[in-house]
Amino acid sequence: xxxxxxxxxxxxxxxxxxxxxxxxxxxxxxxxxxxxxxxxxxxxxxxxxxxxxxxxxxxxxxxxxxxxxxxxxxxxxxxxxxxxxxxxxxxxxxxxxxxxxxxxxxxxxxxxxxxxxxxxxxxxxxxxxxxxxxxxxxxxxxxxxxxxxxxxxxxxxxxxxxxxxxxxxxxxxxxxxxxxxxxxxxxxxxxxxxxxxxxxxxxxxxxxxxxxxxxxxxxxxxxxxxxxxxxxxxxxxxxxxxxxxxxxxxxxxxxxxxxxx
Amino acid sequence: xxxxxxxxxxxxxxxxxxxxxxxxxxxxxxxxxxxxxxxxxxxxxxxxxxxxxxxxxxxxxxxxxxxx
Numbered sequence: 001x002x003x004x005x006x007x008x009x010x011x012x013x014x015x016x017x018x019x020x021x022x023x024x025x026x027x028x029x030x031x032x033x034x035x036x037x038x039x040x041x042x043x044x045x046x047x048x049x050x051x052x053x054x055x056x057x058x059x060x061x062x063x064x065x066x067x068x069x070x071x072x073x074x075x076x077x078x079x080x081x082x083x084x085x086x087x088x089x090x091x092x093x094x095x096x097x098x099x100x101x102x103x104x105x106x107x108x109x110x111x112x113x114x115x116x117x118x119x120x121x122x123x124x125x126x127x128x129x130x131x132x133x134x135x136x137x138x139x140x141x142x143x144x145x146x147x148x149x150x151x152x153x154x155x156x157x158x159x160x161x162x163x164x165x166x167x168x169x170x171x172x173x174x175x176x177x178x179x180x181x182x183x184x185x186x187x188x189x190x191x192x193x194x195x196x197x198x199x200x201x202x203x204x205x206x207x208x209x210x211x212x213x214x215x216x217x218x219x220x221x222x223x224x225x226x227x228x229x230x231x232x233x234x235x236x237x238x239x240x241x242x243x244x245x246x247x248x249x250x251x252x253x254x255x256x257x258x259x260x261x
Numbered sequence: 262x263x264x265x266x267x268x269x270x271x272x273x274x275x276x277x278x279x280x281x282x283x284x285x286x287x288x289x290x291x292x293x294x295x296x297x298x299x300x301x302x303x304x305x306x307x308x309x310x311x312x313x314x315x316x317x318x319x320x321x322x323x324x325x326x327x328x329x
Contacts, residue, residue: 111320111323111324111327113289113315113316113319113320114286115312118308120304120308122299192308192312193305193309193312195308196304196305196308196309196312197305199304199308200301200302200304200305200308203301203304204301207301214298215298215299215300215301216296216297216298216299217294217295217296217297217299218294218295218299218303218304218307219292219293219294219295220292220293220295220304220307220308220311221290221291221292221293222290222291222293222308222311222312222315223288223289223290223291224289224290224291224315225280225283225286225287225288225289226286226287226289226323227285227286227287228279228284228285228286228287228327229327231284231285232284232285233279233280233283233284233285233286233287233288234279234284236279236287236327237262237277237278237279237287240326240327241262241277241326241327242262
């Protein structure tokens, strides 16, 4: 069966199965064919759809099949950008003998990074230098009022001497004013860009109320999670990331220094 | 794995570790330090640079090693 007809059948089946859910086009034939490590080279065709929520979501597959009989579901761990061999429905053109099997030789076509947290911190050395920039309980209360009018923080923790504080939100979100450190820690709920804007906005509010104008040593921390192949993060780090030769690490180092791997 | 590189005057510290809370996932931590004076208006730009680095360069690297 030709490649184009296989893909067309997959799309038809997936659309019919999913109804009005958002349909995501599979990659072009040429793009798949050019990736020697893709599922294409193993004789697997695939189609995928992102549902209104996170996985599980339907996926249609075929493997050297003559017809398509059914769609299958990927396990929740795998994302819509993941191609997994052996998980899905076998399409053999005969009786409907759909089955699920787990193949240890699964391959991931692209790592789906999940943004989790953002921390932005900087130093404001001019705080507490003069009366205008001194951190007081009154100023902290004003900052608290303005920040909580826009963002959700449920608890204000004041230092005993009133020279610092922490706004505590849900799931680890916090704002720390501990001169000379100003820091915003945010759990990414909507997206990284929204968290960037939130951090900048809060730090600007703090700076305005405290009268701080000079800042140094900006630090930004991003935390991401990524699904590990075969669902084993320890094995992935031990055997696939750490078990590299000196040459491979040197190549990686050169690539990173040049701005991209 | 911990890797430290300097790009455009900023120090990027990348850590990739298994996530103990959920062994099905890999934990990726990118800490970027911009030494010297900082502007509040630049926070989103710098944060976007860090995000781009992790979603493109690091992602591509992980894609290679996890697929190999």
